[in-house]
Amino acid sequence: MFPEEVDAVRFDRICSWLREWFNVLPLAEAALRLGEGTLPTRALALTFDDGYADNRSVAAPILRRHGLPCTFFVSTGFIDGGCMWNDIVIEAIRATRLPSLELGHLHPGLGNFAMAGARERRQAIDRIIAVAKYLEPGRRQELVHAVAKAAEALPPTHLMMTSQQLRELRALGLEVGAHTVSHPILAGLADDEARREIVEGRRQLEDVLGERVGLFAYPNGKPGEDYSARSVALVREAGFDAAVSTVWGVSTSATDRFQLKRFTPWDRSRLRFGVRMLRNMGVG
Numbered sequence: 001m002f003p004e005e006v007d008a009v010r011f012d013r014i015c016s017w018l019r020e021w022f023n024v025l026p027l028a029e030a031a032l033r034l035g036e037g038t039l040p041t042r043a044l045a046l047t048f049d050d051g052y053a054d055n056r057s058v059a060a061p062i063l064r065r066h067g068l069p070c071t072f073f074v075s076t077g078f079i080d081g082g083c084m085w086n087d088i089v090i091e092a093i094r095a096t097r098l099p100s101l102e103l104g105h106l107h108p109g110l111g112n113f114a115m116a117g118a119r120e121r122r123q124a125i126d127r128i129i130a131v132a133k134y135l136e137p138g139r140r141q142e143l144v145h146a147v148a149k150a151a152e153a154l155p156p157t158h159l160m161m162t163s164q165q166l167r168e169l170r171a172l173g174l175e176v177g178a179h180t181v182s183h184p185i186l187a188g189l190a191d192d193e194a195r196r197e198i199v200e201g202r203r204q205l206e207d208v209l210g211e212r213v214g215l216f217a218y219p220n221g222k223p224g225e226d227y228s229a230r231s232v233a234l235v236r237e238a239g240f241d242a243a244v245s246t247v248w249g250v251s252t253s254a255t256d257r258f259q260l261k262r263f264t265p266w267d268r269s270r271l272r273f274g275v276r277m278l279r280n281m282g283v284g
Contacts, residue, residue, distance in 0.1 A: 001090075001094065001118045001121055001122045001125070007056060008058050008062065009040075010268065011058075011059060011062055012062050012065075012066075013161050013270075014273070015062055015063065015065075015066040015068055016046065016066065017067075017100050017270060017273060017274065018046070018068065019066050019067070019068060019126075020275065021042065021277075022043070022044035022048060023040040023041065023042050023043050023044065024043045024044050024045065024068050024135050025039075025040075025043055025044070025045055025069065026045065026067060026069040026071065026175055026189060026257065027045040027046075027047060027069075027071040027175060027177070027215060027242070027244075028071075028175060028214060028215060028241065028242070029047075030043055030044075030045045031215075031241060031257055032100055032241070034251060034252075034260075035253070035256070035257060035259065037253055039080040041128045041140075044067060045069075045071065046063070046070040046071070047048070047070065047071045047072070047177075047217070047257070047262065048071075048072045048073065049072060049073045049096075049179060049184065049217055049243060050073070050074070050075055050084060050160075050179065051072065051073075051074035051075055051076075051077075051078060051079055051158060051160050051161045051179070051213070052082075052159060052160060052161065052217060053158065053161050053162075053165065054170055055072050055161065055169075056161055056166075056168060057164040057165075060169060060274075063174065064172060064193070065192075066230065067123070069174065069175070070091065070175070070199045071174070071175040071176070071177050071180065071215060072174065072175065072176050072177070073176075073177040073179035073215070073216075073217035073244075074161065074176060074178070074179050074205060075176070075179045075180055075181065075182065075183040076132060076178075076179075076180075076200075076201045076204040076205055076208075076220070077112070077180075077181040077183070077216070078160040078183075078184040079160055079161055079162060079163060079208075079230065080160075080162050080163055080168065081156055081157040081158075081162075082156040082160055083156055083157065083159055083160065083161075084155075084183060085131075085132065085140055085141060085144045085183075085271055086129050086132075086144075087155070087156070087159055088144040088145065088149055088155045088168050089125055089128050089129055089132070089144050089147050089148075090125055091153065091155065091159075092144075092147055092148040092153040092155070093121045093125050093128075093151060093153040094121065094155040095120065095151070096115055096151035096153050097152070098115055098152065098271065099114070099115055099116070099148055099153065100112055100113060100114050100115055101115060101124065101147075103128070103147060103150060103152075103153055105133075106146050106147065106150070107131055107143060107144055107265075109127075109130075109131040110127065110128065110131055110250075113127070117135065125175055125196055128147060131143075132144055133185075133209070134185060134188070136188070137182060137184050142144035150257050152260065156272075160193040163208045166205075166209065167208065167209060170209055170211075171277075175217060176209060176213065177213060177217060178198070178201045178202040178205055178215065178217070178240070179201060179214030179216070179217045179219065180197040180198060180201045180212050180215045180219055181197050181200050181231055182220060183219045184197055184198065185220065185224055185226050185227075186198075186218060186219065186226065186227045186228070186234075187224070187225065187228040187231060191230065191234065194230070194231060194234055195234050195237075195238075198216065198231075198234055198235055198238050199238050200238075202216070202238065207216050212240070214241035215239075215240065215241060215242055215243070215244075216235050216240045216242075216244075216258075217244045218235075218242065218243065218244070218246075220246065221244070221245040221246030221247070221262070222245070222246060222247070223239070223245060223247060223259065227245075228247075232256070232258050232259060235258055240258070240259055241260065242257045242258060242260060243258040243260065244259075244260045244261075244262050245260065245261060245262065246262050247259070247261045247262070248261060248263045248280055249261040249280065250280065250281050251265065263277075263280045265277055
């Protein structure tokens, strides 16, 4: 249902291009050197978000084979058997054996969805996620669990990393950063709740890893929509070294180190991938 997602073969190919074209640095080092003005030319850092188990089982060995550093931003509420709200929807729709799902009674933005094939199921997933995404966190959880119940499917417990897998990433020399506890839309939270998500997620990671965590990623990462100026201030106040958004472009010495830019090229061919990276350089 997700043919656009990167698989192991494609990721291996991307890593070979990045190693050839860029000076790939650990994000913590890159952020520090950005502020000092000592970055090498064509500096680049790699990141993954959320904390999926395949980050350890699939991505980490490929990164190691290419000798590339990487930072993994982890939402701690889902490690050791949890499941993110969007994956509850995705896996329920993937697993259901029902010919259709009537969900109009759960939310006015939903209705009847055919489960005939991959295309129809993907359409249902996209619609449900769009409706649930910006709901208040408690209401969002209620909705996605109601969807799973209607689909007669249980949320999976194997999708996210375990504490042991996080420690294995660090043992491999890869970085781990904070990504809140429950992956909320920080802009929609009161200060006390946003602070708790930011600080507690970091504390839980530090308890697992036995070391300080200095990097943060805003969930979803769009300024004004997903996080606010107050969110940035809370991350600063928490004592992080740097934080990343999902704003396209290239970070420079003038960029706020608590709103570093990130970009994901989606092209499959070497030429198109490279051209899109060049175009992104003109955005920052």
